[in-house]
Amino acid sequence: MKFNVNDIRKDFPILSREVNGKTLVYLDNGATSQKPQIVIDAITGYYSNDNSNIHRGVHTLSQVATTAYEEGRKKIQAWINAEHSEEVIFTKGTTDGINMISNAWGRANLQKDDEVIITEMEHHSNIVPWQMICEEKGATLKVIPVNDSGELLMEEYKKLLSSKTKMVALVQISNTLGTINPVKEIIALAHEVGAKVLVDGAQQVAHAAPNVREIDADFYVFGLHKMFGPTGVGILYGKKALLEEMPPYQGGGDMIKEVTFEKTTYNELPHKLEAGTPNISAGIATAAAVDYINSLNWDEIHVHEQELLDYATAQLKKIDGLKIVGEATKKASVISFVVEGVHAYDIGVIVDKMGVAVRTGHHCTQPLMNRFGIQGTVRASFAFYNTKEEVDLLIVALKRAINMLS
């Protein structure tokens, strides 16, 4: 089906609301995306018709809910090109997935003097969990630096790799800079020294389906809320052999085979890693989100997003004193910028008054801010439902804000 942005916008009820008396211009998609009606209906439909706890229930409702929930898993499996459905673990979100690996895999596999490599552009949620486990195990955290354009220095990465490297954890698309990292190449190099790789796909999933087998990721994590699905649910993909040998992360219901006071045996994958009642409605709405994504023409969306990025970048560069932070050659539709003499927070407050939602601050990447010698940026992040007209409204609001503030 031909991509028409004005038709697509009708799928998202929130996009027609007003904010501060103006039509909403939502440019904070990097924080969370909006939801199409089909996802909203899946959530209300579950609570209205099928609400029941899943797995092991013999009654009809439980079976209906279980089937719908497991359908979400299968759809994700196909979407990310995983070999087995049990390689798809439901989590609370990206952060939860990283913590599961740093805790369960890290505790079992990291030893004193081992090394974990991350990058200078990681979100705090892909820094802190590794710092915690490295501290506990006496392992060392190494960091791949970025250049002035916000690209990883691959030569530096190669120098960091050694037989001590046990894990490389990195982001596929930087939430702050928009940089698209060459994960396939990075993974291949890590595998040469026997290290495992975790990819933080939080931003990737809004722009393209991750192909976990093509890039050969060992672990791949993301949340559904940035890919037009509900909050509170995410996915951890892991290669089956790695997940099977990994001890459970949390103990509780659903993850056991047999419990006695002397010893507990654990359930099979994926349930071994899914203790407790999950976010059932969100799991069910996951299927709807994937269905929605699959109904779109992604070749045309890529062209549209690139046009938005190019157009917004060109318009922003015309503003005096404005500097774009992150100008990687390969970039997603995320633009961070600073304006000389004007604080990001002030810009965010004023443009909001004109209906424009952007994010301001350090974007949970303080080490990256330090790298660029700044306190924070204004970030406009675009989804496929954004338009060139919205870029124009951003520019108008921005000029007015700068005028008021300088």
Place this chain on the structure above:
Amino acid sequence: MTINERQDGIIEEFEMFEDWMDKYEYLISLGKELPLIKETKKTSENIIKGCQSRVWLAADLEKSKVHYTADSDAIITKGIISLMIRILTDSSPKEIMETELYFIDKVGLKEHLSPTRSNGLVSMVKQMKMYAIAYSSKV
């Protein structure tokens, strides 16, 4: 002038503004006025870190009254700080401790003092009261 008289004065000032532009232009102009704190007091001890903007706050006891000085790197935050200081400074610790800052709501700036804003203002108000509590034992 009592603290509440000062709050009422600010509420009256804000009633004249017709739209958000006027209000924010006023805040920005307040923010642009002379620095509110001596550079020597912008120390790491006096910094209140928010996620979005940084605030510096210092307080001295002068003739049994608490004298506040503060600053921020964000100008709108600074404008709001300037209002806070105008209301609370040079009052007795007891009066500051007992004050309820109702003007924020009345002038429509509540959003800036929501804990989720993380611009340092909520912590600043808390810290201003803490100084008053600390100084109350010295008067």
